[in-house]
Amino acid sequence: MKAGFLGLIGLPNSGKSTLVNALVGEKVSIVTAKPQTTRQNVLGILNVPNAQIIFVDTPGEVKAQDGINKYLQQEFEKSLDESDALIAILNMDAPNSDSLQRILDMVKDSKKPWLPLITKTDLPQSFRLIKLQEMVEAAGKPFITANYNRSTESLREDMLAEFIKILPESPAPLYDPELYTTQTMREMTQEVVREKCFEALRDEVPYGLAVDIRKYEENEQPTIHIHADLILNKESHKPMVVGSRGQRIKHIGTMARKDLEKILGRPVFLQLFVKVKKNWTKNSLTMKELGYVLDL
């Protein structure tokens, strides 16, 4: 059989997490309209006859000297270095074709087996599609496209067949075929709450926000009791997160609870608290406490 790690390498907001969720058929990774939604590499595991594809959903390419963005860069580089094979995600709405060429070059330079995949082909930038087709042909690769409005079973199977070709042989699956991700329920809960914050908040506020699950109690059947802290890096963000008469945080909580109940299959009692840890996004110790560990 074939089994291995398939890293998705692309720009921020290029549709990587959407693709993983669609192919795995579960909500593995959070998705929002904002760039830099994914902060940490997330594994989405798909079992098909004679193959186990382990998608590595990764933050988009980012360059930074320090802080939370350095962490994103580190995760991106890890996925590039540690995956067995790579998919270059080329999104139709990229700011320019140079940035996509950079993604292609990075993936080619890795010397790993790779494939290009063009995302968001439902968008009207047809000039970009022609240019991308040329880039893909010049690299001697098949022309594979994805868009979230058109995912018929045969397209999906053709795409997966191409992916399996570039994976290594393996005597057995690398993960228990019952699993679709290696994240714990607690980690998934943290991400779902962060997704709702990302969707509800604007400007710099979501980028300075982290979620800390303080309590996750399953023992009282059937309801799961969850306490989550929303950690902000500035005091001035507090009123924006809470909203007038607490409306915004209430909305975030309701949206998160609905999603969590779907994922967990049980009623959820979710309480959100707001805390400020000044400049946590620049402090490697506080980042570490929140799970974003910078390598030395």
Ligand SMILES: Nc1nc2c(ncn2[C@@H]2O[C@H](COP(=O)(O)OP(=O)(O)OP(=O)(O)O)[C@@H](O)[C@H]2O)c(=O)[nH]1
């Ligand atoms: N029109 C269109 N939009 C898409 C498609 N796939 C994803 N999107 C949208 O693009 C936005 C970003 O999608 P994500 O899946 O979060 O992208 P990502 O590459 O994981 O982004 P980061 O984690 O921020 O790097 C979301 O608003 C998606 O709904 C598509 O095929 N067509």
Ligand SMILES: [Mg+2]
């Ligand atoms: Mg993502």
